Amino acid sequence: MRMTVIGTGYLGATHAACMAELGHEVLGVDVDSAKIDSLKDGVVPFYEPGLPEVLTRNLEAGRLDFTTDYGKVAEFANVHFLGVGTPQERGSYAADLTYVYAVIEDLVPLLEGDHIIFGKSTVPVGTADELQKRADELSKPGTTVEIAWNPEFLREGYAVQDTITPDRIVLGVRRGETKAEEVAREVYAQSIADGAPFLVMDRVTSELVKVSANAFLATKISFINAVSEICEIAGGDVTKLADAIGYDDRIGRKFLGAGLGFGGGCLPKDIRAFMARAGELGADQALTFLREVDAINMRRRDRVVQLTRELCGGNLLGHRVTVLGAAFKPNSDDVRDSPALSVAGSLSLAGADVSVYDPKAMDNARKVFPTLGYVDSIEEALEGADVVVLATEWQQFRDLDPQAAGELVNKKIIIDGRNVLDVDKWQGAGWDIHALGRTL
Numbered sequence: 001m002r003m004t005v006i007g008t009g010y011l012g013a014t015h016a017a018c019m020a021e022l023g024h025e026v027l028g029v030d031v032d033s034a035k036i037d038s039l040k041d042g043v044v045p046f047y048e049p050g051l052p053e054v055l056t057r058n059l060e061a062g063r064l065d066f067t068t069d070y071g072k073v074a075e076f077a078n079v080h081f082l083g084v085g086t087p088q089e090r091g092s093y094a095a096d097l098t099y100v101y102a103v104i105e106d107l108v109p110l111l112e113g114d115h116i117i118f119g120k121s122t123v124p125v126g127t128a129d130e131l132q133k134r135a136d137e138l139s140k141p142g143t144t145v146e147i148a149w150n151p152e153f154l155r156e157g158y159a160v161q162d163t164i165t166p167d168r169i170v171l172g173v174r175r176g177e178t179k180a181e182e183v184a185r186e187v188y189a190q191s192i193a194d195g196a197p198f199l200v201m202d203r204v205t206s207e208l209v210k211v212s213a214n215a216f217l218a219t220k221i222s223f224i225n226a227v228s229e230i231c232e233i234a235g236g237d238v239t240k241l242a243d244a245i246g247y248d249d250r251i252g253r254k255f256l257g258a259g260l261g262f263g264g265g266c267l268p269k270d271i272r273a274f275m276a277r278a279g280e281l282g283a284d285q286a287l288t289f290l291r292e293v294d295a296i297n298m299r300r301r302d303r304v305v306q307l308t309r310e311l312c313g314g315n316l317l318g319h320r321v322t323v324l325g326a327a328f329k330p331n332s333d334d335v336r337d338s339p340a341l342s343v344a345g346s347l348s349l350a351g352a353d354v355s356v357y358d359p360k361a362m363d364n365a366r367k368v369f370p371t372l373g374y375v376d377s378i379e380e381a382l383e384g385a386d387v388v389v390l391a392t393e394w395q396q397f398r399d400l401d402p403q404a405a406g407e408l409v410n411k412k413i414i415i416d417g418r419n420v421l422d423v424d425k426w427q428g429a430g431w432d433i434h435a436l437g438r439t440l
């Protein structure tokens, strides 16, 4: 099939390359010409394991191309995927839908014939219906544009696998006459044949599926982090507790990793946008618990800063602190709302001399927080540290040798912000190790 992908960021570039990998002919479009030049050259402008290989393979096969020209998009195909950003609006909790509407405004007047736009961006409930109205107003006489919603569940770090073999495909279609299901079944034929559940519903429900999934995941993380706060005061061990409750298969161990909490370009803004939309619908009480989920999450960042201060004798001024990690999670270079970078920034603003090291996210981190001290290696980061904070659980940090690390630092004090280090090993090497939710 021929199709276009509009917006080639983390979601769109992955979707475009993976659709080509499945045998489709794909044209990606973005307003960012530097991003398009890079993708055309076979260079993925962000870190995503496996994606560079998929990109180059499909560029070379001639199934994949990129452009900044909406005219070409309109001519290239009748099936379009919309994957532009929906960030948090400035000064409110709501999602900023400027980019989503801009696509409809710019693309629809150029279309001729029958087209389907599958929205993949995460949007507030009701957006697809509104976009349909706008598309109907903007389309040329004789041209039809159907809006369907096909929310994306990929995880950064596993994006290729999640796109090629998704754990489910959700499709929201309009009531009445629709061609979207038939077309989506063709687009995703391979994944469906491989066993991916294909769930068709109305557009409103499909929009709610995505935000509900993220709200649930955020709630699960904040639940264990709330219990973690109690463990810290009462003297318990949240990791043993999580193991014990996780054996109950109604609960499950996944997403019960107590630590520095969630961040990134999705969970924080999505739960806020969900609350904002509930308020607009007159149902704000239904989601007030998400405010608490958000607050618990933010308190974990404060707790790490406070603990670091205590370990520096009550004052961070002049102390050398190493922060291991800048990405919001391992296997990604994404620093949007990163807990690691938030902690590093707060420590620095409180007077600490902060060294940050991350295997992949250094360039992005520098752009967001240029005043922090960035170093090129883990060894350089550890050199002379008074306190080390493990903030993102990269494998490289999990594998750190406490003996060798101990020879580089000024004081052998470490805060395991992700509960991933072997406590006995670190204590055996003479380290004073602290972890969230545990008394060690």
Ligand SMILES: NC(=O)c1ccc[n+]([C@@H]2O[C@H](COP(=O)([O-])OP(=O)(O)OC[C@H]3O[C@@H](n4cnc5c(N)ncnc54)[C@H](O)[C@@H]3O)[C@@H](O)[C@H]2O)c1
Pocket (backbone or CB within 6 Å): 006, 007, 008, 009, 010, 011, 012, 029, 030, 031, 032, 035, 083, 084, 085, 086, 099, 102, 103, 120, 121, 122, 123, 152, 153, 154, 155, 156, 265, 266
């Ligand atoms: N990143 C993820 O893991 C992920 C997972 C699921 C869902 N989502 C959702 O997908 C959407 C995109 O997220 P992302 O992480 O890829 O964001 P991103 O910021 O990496 O990418 C958005 C892209 O859209 C482009 N863009 C903006 N306006 C445009 C326009 N008018 N025409 C063409 N391109 C335009 C931007 O230049 C940018 O390249 C968001 O709604 C997000 O919540 C993201």
